[in-house]
Amino acid sequence: MSILDNRAALKAEIYRVAEVAGYLWMKGWAERNGGNITVNITEWADEPMRSLPAISGTIAIGITLPHLKDCWFYCKGTQRRMRDLARDPMGNGSIIRITPDCAHYEIIADSPVAPTSELPSHLAVHDYLLAKNSPYRASLHTHPIELVALTHSKKWMEKDAATHMLWSMIPETKAFCPRGLGMVPYMLPSSVELADVTIKAIGDDYDVVMWEKHGVFAVDTDIMSAFDQVDVLNKAAQIYISSRNMGFEPDGMTDVQMKELTDVFGLPK
Ligand SMILES: [Zn+2]
Numbered sequence: 629m630s631i632l633d634n635r636a637a638l639k640a641e642i643y644r645v646a647e648v649a650g651y652l653w654m655k656g657w658a659e660r661n662g663g664n665i666t667v668n669i670t671e672w673a674d675e676p677m678r679s680l681p682a683i684s685g686t687i688a689i690g691i692t693l694p695h696l697k698d699c700w701f702y703c704k705g706t707q708r709r710m711r712d713l714a715r716d717p718m719g720n721g722s723i724i725r726i727t728p729d730c731a732h733y734e735i736i737a738d739s740p741v742a743p744t745s746e747l748p749s750h751l752a753v754h755d756y757l758l759a760k761n762s763p764y765r766a767s768l769h770t771h772p773i774e775l776v777a778l779t780h781s782k783k784w785m786e787k788d789a790a791t792h793m794l795w796s797m798i799p800e801t802k803a804f805c806p807r808g809l810g811m812v813p814y815m816l817p818s819s820v821e822l823a824d825v826t827i828k829a830i831g832d833d834y835d836v837v838m839w840e841k842h843g844v845f846a847v848d849t850d851i852m853s854a855f856d857q858v859d860v861l862n863k864a865a866q867i868y869i870s871s872r873n874m875g876f877e878p879d880g881m882t883d884v885q886m887k888e889l890t891d892v893f894g895l896p897k
Contacts, residue, residue: 629738630718630737630738631677631680631718631723631736631737631738632718632738635672635674635677637672638669638672641667641669641672641702641850642669642702642717642718643717644850644851644852645665645667645702645713645717645721645851646713646714646715646716646717647714647852648665648768648851648852648854648855649665649704649710649711649713649714649717650710650711650714651855651859652710652770652855653709653710653711653714655772655859655862656773657770657771657772657773657843658709658710658711658770658771659771660709661706661707661708661709661710662710662770662771662843663704663710663768663769663770663771663843664703664704664744664746664750664767664768664769665702665703665704665713665721665766665767665768665769665851666701666702666703666704666743666744666747666750666751666754666766666767667701667702667765667766667767667850667851668699668700668701668754668758668765668766669700669701669702669723669765670698670699670700671765672700673700673725677700677736680736680737682725682734682735682736683735683736683737683739683740684734684735684740685734686727686732686733686734687732687733687734687735688731688732689726689731689732689733689747689748689751690748691731691748691751691752692729692730692731693726693730693731693751693752693754693755694730694755695730695755695758695759696726696730696751696754696755696758697726697728697730698725698726698728699725699726699754699758700723700724700725700726700736701723701724701725701726701733701743701751701754702717702721702722702723703721703722703723703724703743703744703747703750704720704721704743704744705720705721705722705741705742705743705744706742706743706744706745708720708721708741718737718738718739719738719739719741720741721741721743722735722736722737722738722739722740722741722742722743723735723736723737723738724736724743726751733747745818746769746817746818748820748823749818749820749822749823749826750767750769752823752827753767753823753826753827753830753845753847754767756827756830756831757830757847760831762847763849764835764847764848764849765849765850766847766848766849766850766851766853766854767845767846767847767854768844768845768846768847768851768854768855768858769843769844769845769846770843770844770858771842771843771844772843772844772858772861772862772865773862774862774865774866774868774869775809775838775844775858775861775862775865776838776841776842776843777865777869778790778838778865779811779838779839779840779841779842780841784811785811785813785840786811787811788808790809790811790838791808791809792808793864793868793880794808794809794861794864794865794868795808795864795881795886796880796881796886797864797865797867797868797878797880797881798863798864798867799881799885799889800860801860801861801863801864802886802889802890802895803889803893803895804856804857804860805835805836805857805860805861806895806896806897807833807834807835807836807896807897808834808836808897809834809836809837809838809861810829810830810832810834810836810837810838811829811837811838811840812825812826812829812837812838812839812840813825813840814839814840814841814842815839817842822839826839826845830847833896833897835847835848835854835857836857836858836861844858844861846858
């Protein structure tokens with residue numbers, strides 16, 4: 629028995645997470661247990677689901693998140709591999725609900741897989757998104773090789789330096805990652821400080837935020853869209869690197885060409 633039985637829409641959403649987890653592994657972005665995914669699945673929590681008993685105790689989040697009252701999430705399990713989650717999402721992740729006090733959660737299904745240690749920071753981002761009425765329901769953290777490599781240079785950590793370069797590599801980058809790439813200086817993984825500056829960067833109008841010498845954090849309406857934004861940006865980084873490997877600095881599209889894209893497609897930046 630699985631909570632996904634007879635819940636086709638919820639099952640499809642969870643299997644989209646599994647599909648993305650497989651892509652992360654295939655791309656070499658998810659070594660060992662690297663990366664995290666959380667998805668707000670509250671819209672699929674029907675009445676029978678809401679009356680299900682918890683299969684764990686009540687666990688403190690560590691912070692109070694007032695907009696998450698009675699929200700439901702699918703979370704990758706702690707110490708679990710993306711490549712395993714791709715095969716078996718409910719064996720390597722779990723569905724949790726936030727308690728009415730907004731400070732605790734309970735695991736509901738399918739087995740008591742403890743959520744990622746990054747849960748407080750992921751939930752803080754979801755709380756922020758709900759607070760500003762964002763339609764975004766999915767958050768993704770992964771280690772895309774070429775984008776992480778860029779952050780080892782101070783030049784690309786300057787605000788919007790990488791955004792401008794990546795947008796100029798191929799028109800689709802600006803069209804499909806129209807808010808660009810926010811940059812966050814190195815901070816200890818899982819720290820409250822890192823969560824705070826990530827939320828601030830999302831608030832500055834980025835969907836994808838780069839953590840220096842670590843990885844990306846991306847948000848979007850669903851997990852496939854969050855993955856697509858990272859994939860598009862990393863492709864642009866690969867094109868830049870390919871040009872450099874051919875022995876030259878790529879010209880990039882001109883400012884006029886990029887402005888034309890913004891105007892014709894009605895892009896936000
Ligand atoms: Zn990481």
